[in-house]
Amino acid sequence: MEEIDRRIINRLQEGLPLVEAPYAAAAKELGISEEELLSRLRALLDSGVLSRFGPMFNPEALGGAFCLCAMAVPEEAYEEVAGMVNAFPEVAHNYRREHRFNMWFVLACETPGRIAQVLREIEERTGLPVLDLPKEREFYIGLRLCA
Amino acid sequence: MELTDPADLALVDALCAGLPLVPRPYRELGRPIGLGEEEVIARIRHLIEVGVIKRFGVVVRHHELGYNANAMTVWQVPEEEIDRLGRRLGAVPEISLCYRRRPAPPRWPYNLYCMIHGRDRQWVGEVLERITRECGLDRFPRQVLFSGRRFRQQGARYRLCAGGQ
Incomplete structure (x- = not known):
């Protein structure tokens, strides 16, 4: 990644200006043209460095329900169980972690009731218990990374 | 709202x-x-x-930026202290996320979570030891879980965004 791409990411993680021509305003700060900024943003999205560009919503405000879940999966069955869990469209992301509880995923559903239902279905399908660890309070949600 | x-x-x-x-x-x-x-x-x-x-x-997708040492750390903190400790931990600059979650005892008694995204594991470990001391969290049971492979990361789907992302 070029230096200018890093600067673009670092600047635009802080937020896009709320003015009529926001890219032109940001480009000016970065010392490049609006066309260059737009084409670099497109390239960063295409290559997957940026997952998206725009708003990050508070899911609860949009009527959704979310829950972090964990499972202790026997190593020899990991791939198989991962396939079963990921087959549920409600599984938003799934990470392997180095611990006895080695599978961590987030359920994103339309309603809280649906969360409980999907949890039961995953337990039935995999034959393994699932810990549900709903969020009770956010203290900080920055997640700005220096590029 | x-x-x-x-x-x-x-x-x-x-x-x-x-x-x-x-x-x-x-x-x-x-x-x-x-x-x-x-x-x-x-x-x-x-x-x-x-x-x-x-x-x-x-x-950003953190893996694509070279942030491959990502630790989720959890502590088991008494109810009456958790909000104070969470605010303190959440104010540490190296922390990228800090949450309180409902525990699931006895298998998972932990209720305070934070994420540290780093480019190498040693740095993450050093930060973690420092903030554990500084925030007064060294009195409490703790687990550190480094992330391995990401199996799936898709944009969350909301009711309002059906088919959107």
């Missing part, structure tokens, strides 16, 4: 795919839903103020 204003709902739905990469993105966004450029800007500003939009800008 739950959104009820039809124009806000239409705007949120239009924003689910992200902001258009064109010189006048707010005008473009408003056109199909019958909102003018100024009104789109004012409504987005309001949605940020009331917390419906938590951030408005680029969202």
Whole structure:
């Protein structure tokens, strides 16, 4: 990644200006043209460095329900169980972690009731218990990374 | 808060795919839903103020930026101390996320969570030891879980964004 791409990411993680021509305003700060900024943003999205560009919503405000879940999966069955869990469209992301509880995923559903239902279905399908660890309070949600 | 204003709902739905990469993105966004450029800007500003939009800008994939040492750390903290400790931990600059979650005892008694995203594991470990001491968390049971392979990361689907992302 070029230096200018890093600067673009670092600047635009802080937020896009709320003015009529926001890219032109940001480009000016970065010392490049609006066309260059737009084409670099497109390239960063295409290559997957940026997952998206725009708003990050508070899911609860949009009527959704979310829950972090964990499972202790026997190593020899990991791939198989991962396939079963990921087959549920409600599984938003799934990470392997180095611990006895080695599978961590987030359920994103339309309603809280649906969360409980999907949890039961995953337990039935995999034959393994699932810990549900709903969020009770956010203290900080920055997640700005220096590029 | 739950959104009820039809124009806000239409705007949120239009924003689910992200902001258009064109010189006048707010005008473009408003056109199909019958909102003018100024009104789109004012409504987005309001949605940020009331917390419906938590951030408005680029969202990075951390692995692609070389952040491959990512530790989720959890502590088992007494109820009466958790909010104070969470605020303190959440104010540490190296922390990227800090939450309180419902514990699931006896298998998982932990209730305070934080994420540290780093480019190498040693740095993450050093930060973790320092903040554990500084925040007074060394009295409590702790687990550190480094992340391995990411199996799936898709944009969350919301009711309002059906088919959006």
